[in-house]
Amino acid sequence: MKSKKYIKVKLMEKIITRFPPSPTGYLHVGGARTALFNWLYARHTKGKFVLRIEDTDVQRSTKESVDAIFEALEWLGIEWDDGPYFQSDRFSIYEEYIQKLLDSGHAYYCSCSPERLEEMRKQAMAAGGKPKYDGTCREKKLSKGENTVVRFKAPLAGTTVIEDIIKGNIVFQNSELDDFIIARGDGTPTYNFVVVVDDITMGINTVIRGDDHVNNTPKQILLYKALGSALPAFGHVPMVLGSDRTRLSKRHGAMSVTAYRDMGYLSDALINYLVRLGWSYGDQEFFTRDELIEKFTLENIGKSAGVFDQEKLLALNADHIKTTPPKKLIPHLLPFLKENGIENQDDDYLEGIINTLNIRSKTLKEMADAAMFYFRDTILYDEKAAKKFLKPAVLEPLELLIGQIESLDVFDEKGLEDAFKEVMERTGLKLGKIAQPVRVALTGGTVSPGIFEIIEVLGKERSLARLKSAAQFIRDKK
RNA sequence: GUCCCCAUCGUCUAGCCAGGUCCAGGACACAGGCCUUUCACGCCUGCGACAGGGGUUCAAAUCCCCUUGGGGACGCCA
Numbered sequence: 001m002k003s004k005k006y007i008k009v010k011l012m013e014k015i016i017t018r019f020p021p022s023p024t025g026y027l028h029v030g031g032a033r034t035a036l037f038n039w040l041y042a043r044h045t046k047g048k049f050v051l052r053i054e055d056t057d058v059q060r061s062t063k064e065s066v067d068a069i070f071e072a073l074e075w076l077g078i079e080w081d082d083g084p085y086f087q088s089d090r091f092s093i094y095e096e097y098i099q100k101l102l103d104s105g106h107a108y109y110c111s112c113s114p115e116r117l118e119e120m121r122k123q124a125m126a127a128g129g130k131p132k133y134d135g136t137c138r139e140k141k142l143s144k145g146e147n148t149v150v151r152f153k154a155p156l157a158g159t160t161v162i163e164d165i166i167k168g169n170i171v172f173q174n175s176e177l178d179d180f181i182i183a184r185g186d187g188t189p190t191y192n193f194v195v196v197v198d199d200i201t202m203g204i205n206t207v208i209r210g211d212d213h214v215n216n217t218p219k220q221i222l223l224y225k226a227l228g229s230a231l232p233a234f235g236h237v238p239m240v241l242g243s244d245r246t247r248l249s250k251r252h253g254a255m256s257v258t259a260y261r262d263m264g265y266l267s268d269a270l271i272n273y274l275v276r277l278g279w280s281y282g283d284q285e286f287f288t289r290d291e292l293i294e295k296f297t298l299e300n301i302g303k304s305a306g307v308f309d310q311e312k313l314l315a316l317n318a319d320h321i322k323t324t325p326p327k328k329l330i331p332h333l334l335p336f337l338k339e340n341g342i343e344n345q346d347d348d349y350l351e352g353i354i355n356t357l358n359i360r361s362k363t364l365k366e367m368a369d370a371a372m373f374y375f376r377d378t379i380l381y382d383e384k385a386a387k388k389f390l391k392p393a394v395l396e397p398l399e400l401l402i403g404q405i406e407s408l409d410v411f412d413e414k415g416l417e418d419a420f421k422e423v424m425e426r427t428g429l430k431l432g433k434i435a436q437p438v439r440v441a442l443t444g445g446t447v448s449p450g451i452f453e454i455i456e457v458l459g460k461e462r463s464l465a466r467l468k469s470a471a472q473f474i475r476d477k478k
Numbered sequence: 479g480u481c482c483c484c485a486u487c488g489u490c491u492a493g494c495c496a497g498g499u500c501c502a503g504g505a506c507a508c509a510g511g512c513c514u515u516u517c518a519c520g521c522c523u524g525c526g527a528c529a530g531g532g533g534u535u536c537a538a539a540u541c542c543c544c545u546u547g548g549g550g551a552c553g554c555c556a
Contacts, residue, residue: 017536020556021556024555054556055556057556087551114554121552121553124552125552126479127479128480129480130480130552131480132552147554175479180553183554185554209498211484211549212550212551213550213551214482216551238483238550241548243489269547276505278499279496280492282492283504285491285504302490302491303483303485304549305484305548306489308489309489309492311489312489313506314506370517394503398556429496435515436516438515439515439516445516447508447516448546449517449518451515451516452518470501
């Protein structure tokens with residue numbers, strides 16, 4: 001169901017979006033999708049995209065995670081215009097804002113113990129209610145003490161509404177909200193608070209984030225109001241689910257963005273897939289990066305959660321491999337070749353190889369594996385294949401072919417075809433009877449690109465050598 | 479439990495806001511076929527959905543209500 005959607009940001013105002021990952025692990029596909037939506041929207045509107053690292057939880061934040069996130073964003077080609085900001089560098093700003101709230105009576109100190117709070121929550125749940133802070137310290141006018149936290153004084157009545165770009169209006173009863181903590185006992189600020197302060201001070205006017213944040217938004221709206229700041233436009237995108245329709249997690253398989261890189265996916269394909277999951281542009285399935293920037297708008301984001309489908313991503317990857325010019329694929333293929341022990345190859349040779357493999361590879365890894373026969377000095381014949389095709393009977397056509405190719409003036413597909421035709425005529429054999437043995441001779445196996453393509457890419461010298469050793473192989477067996 | 483959100487083929491989705499052109503279109507997957515020097519690619523065909531029930535209307539996938547189902551959130555995590 002689609003409802004009237006509108007962008008709250010004034011038309012003249014430059015769109016400023018942000019992506020705020022918390023460095024407590026790698027960048028997963030769900031996070032990447034949110035980053036993508038923000039980045040794409042900023043690019044589409046010629047606005048600005050800000051990167052902010054949310055590391056107020058010093059315990060769980062790690063340098064490794066920060067690096068992993070940068071690495072993943074870089075691979076995806078998501079570049080930011082501002083930042084990265086680190087919240088851990090901004091504690092003095094937060095302190096200042098907390099003081100403002102304290103001074104204006106929008107916040108107060110609370111000395112309730114975590115243990116008591118926990119007990120209260122349990123009881124509330126058991127009694128069938130929503131666990132909330134009971135307001136014990138709300139009017140106590142406590143001053144700062146050892147282990148006192150700072151709570152936001154939320155309104156007791158009325159409603160707070162999110163005018164969501166994607167979901168429409170979402171209304172919350174303020175009585176559902178409670179006096180949430182904005183500064184911990186040790187003085188460090190908490191999530192809902194720092195997000196608001198950051199978004200205000202960084203000029204963020206468009207907040208696109210996961211559905212799971214909907215419940216945080218009324219709290220944040222209240223904070224904006226208490227701070228006297230204008231609200232940004234909010235857009236909550238539905239989540240990505242696993243095949244069992246629950247929140248995507250490790251048990252659903254690969255989640256890390258870079259894992260897809262390592263499996264041989266093109267970032268363009270991952271991007272295409274991730275954006276298309278939950279967003280649509282008519283019937284179009286395939287998008288290049290530039291097309292995405294050109295066509296992406298918030299209006300076409302759907303409201304329901306989507307299931308992550310590896311199969312479809314794989315198919316899309318195959319499409320991107322197919323349509324990317326072979327020359328451009330070279331640098332992407334190199335790491336996989338290297339893994340297979342192949343290095344320092346000529347670019348023209350690689351381009352030719354890719355040209356024969358791109359329509360039959362679903363991943364770069366697959367392509368690198370399928371390309372191996374091109375690099376071997378001596379061909380190792382697959383036992384079954386050799387037995388079936390490298391028989392004495394093929395010695396004659398094989399030698400004829402060798403002669404034909406040797407005397408070829410112009411070494412191209414046309415000349416090769418003529419050479420084969422000549423052999424067919426002289427031996428009375430069908431192409432199939434000749435091609436399979438030749439394929440085994442050239443590649444070692446029975447599955448490969450077209451026979452003419454292979455010979456052309458391998459070149460005269462290499463092809464001849466392989467053909468000759470196959471002939472020798474047959475003779476030796478006799 | 480409470481609050482919030484969502485609901486079209488197995489999956490991603492078009493159509494829904496501005497009801498008729500929809501016995502619902504595309505894609506992935508699957509099945510069959512064609513092409514063919516193998517494998518692919520490509521092409522063709524098939525399979526397969528408006529969650530259920532009430533309204534409103536001449537007419538509902540589209541608007542309203544209820545039910546059911548699913549998801550998310552309820553931290554001194556973000």
